[in-house]
Amino acid sequence: MARGIKTMRTRLKKIIKTSKRKNAIAVKSSKTLKSSSVKSPVKRMKVSPRKKSPSKTVKKTSSRKAILRKVSVKGAGPIRKISVKKIAVGTSKKIIVRKKKTEAEKAKIKVLAKKKLKKIRANRPDFLEDKKYNEFLLSVVGEEGIEVAENVSFEEISDVELAEGMDLKANIIRKYLYALYEVGVVTYRRHRSKTGWYTYYWKLHPERIDMALNEIAGKDINYYETELRQERENQFFTCKNREECGRVIFDHALETEFRCHKCEKKLEFTDNSNIIEGLEKDLARLKS
Ligand SMILES: [Zn+2]
Known part of the structure; x- marks a missing residue:
C-alpha cells in the first residue's frame, strides 16, 4: 500500500510538471488527485506543493473543468472552422440536418x-x-x-x-x-x-409524350418492316423439331444438303404466309 502511494506520488510529480501543457494528461492528473484526496488529503498536499489549502481541492476541480473547457475549445476550434468552411462550400445537408423543422x-x-x-x-x-x-x-x-x-x-x-x-x-x-x-x-x-x-x-x-411515342413507334415500325421484308424475300426450311432447331433460309439449307445443322434431321420447306400476315397487321396498327 505504502509503495503504491509512493509510486503514485512520483507519478503525480511527473504529471504536475506536464500539467502546464494543459493537455489530456492534465485532466488525468486531476482525476487521480481527486481520487487520492478522498483517501489521504495530506499526502495529496505533500505531492502537490502548488496547492496550499484543502479548499484548493474545489478549485482544482474547477480548474480541471477550465482545462477541459480550454482543451475542448482548443480542440474544437479548427474542427469547427473546417466544418463551417465545408458548409460554405456547399455541403448544405449538414445545415438541413441540424435545423430540424418543428x-x-x-x-x-x-x-x-x-x-x-x-x-x-x-x-x-x-x-x-x-x-x-x-x-x-x-x-x-x-x-x-x-x-x-x-x-x-x-x-x-x-x-x-x-x-x-x-x-x-x-x-x-x-x-x-x-x-x-x-x-x-x-x-x-x-x-x-x-x-x-x-x-x-x-x-x-405533355407535347413531349408525342415525341417519345413517335420515337418508340418509329423504332417498332423499322423493326417490323425489316422482319416483313425478310419473310417475303426468303424461303424457310425446318426440321421436325422446329421449336428447338428453328428455321433456316434456302441458302443455308442448301449448304447442309437439307439436313438440320442441329439435329441432322431432314429439312423441309415451311410456309410463312401466316407470319407475313401477322407482321402486316402489326405494321398497320403501328402506322395508324
Ligand atoms: Zn433440327
Missing part, C-alpha cells in the same frame, strides 16, 4: 403541399385521359408513378412538395420523376437556396 412547421408544409396538389388535380390536363398517353406513362413508371405524373403540373412543383402532398417518400417521388425525365416528359430546374440546399422544381411537357 412538428408545426412540418404540418404547415404538408397542408400547403396538399392544397397545391389539389389545385393541380382540379386543372388536370386532358391528355392524361388519353388511353395512348396513359399506356405510355404506365409502361414508363407504373401505376404509382402515374399518380406522380398526374401531380406534376404545367407550373413548377418541387419534389419535396410532391412527397409531402402525396405522403410518399421523396426518394420514391424522385425515382419516378427521373424516369419521366429520361423519356423527356418532364423537365426540372434546380434552385440553390442561401443555405446551399438544392431544390428541384419539375414541370410537365
Whole structure:
C-alpha cells in the first residue's frame, strides 16, 4: 500500500510538471488527485506543493473543468472552422440536418403541399385521359408513378412538395420523376437556396409524350418492316423439331444438303404466309 502511494506520488510529480501543457494528461492528473484526496488529503498536499489549502481541492476541480473547457475549445476550434468552411462550400445537408423543422412547421408544409396538389388535380390536363398517353406513362413508371405524373403540373412543383402532398417518400417521388425525365416528359430546374440546399422544381411537357411515342413507334415500325421484308424475300426450311432447331433460309439449307445443322434431321420447306400476315397487321396498327 505504502509503495503504491509512493509510486503514485512520483507519478503525480511527473504529471504536475506536464500539467502546464494543459493537455489530456492534465485532466488525468486531476482525476487521480481527486481520487487520492478522498483517501489521504495530506499526502495529496505533500505531492502537490502548488496547492496550499484543502479548499484548493474545489478549485482544482474547477480548474480541471477550465482545462477541459480550454482543451475542448482548443480542440474544437479548427474542427469547427473546417466544418463551417465545408458548409460554405456547399455541403448544405449538414445545415438541413441540424435545423430540424418543428412538428408545426412540418404540418404547415404538408397542408400547403396538399392544397397545391389539389389545385393541380382540379386543372388536370386532358391528355392524361388519353388511353395512348396513359399506356405510355404506365409502361414508363407504373401505376404509382402515374399518380406522380398526374401531380406534376404545367407550373413548377418541387419534389419535396410532391412527397409531402402525396405522403410518399421523396426518394420514391424522385425515382419516378427521373424516369419521366429520361423519356423527356418532364423537365426540372434546380434552385440553390442561401443555405446551399438544392431544390428541384419539375414541370410537365405533355407535347413531349408525342415525341417519345413517335420515337418508340418509329423504332417498332423499322423493326417490323425489316422482319416483313425478310419473310417475303426468303424461303424457310425446318426440321421436325422446329421449336428447338428453328428455321433456316434456302441458302443455308442448301449448304447442309437439307439436313438440320442441329439435329441432322431432314429439312423441309415451311410456309410463312401466316407470319407475313401477322407482321402486316402489326405494321398497320403501328402506322395508324
Ligand atoms: Zn433440327
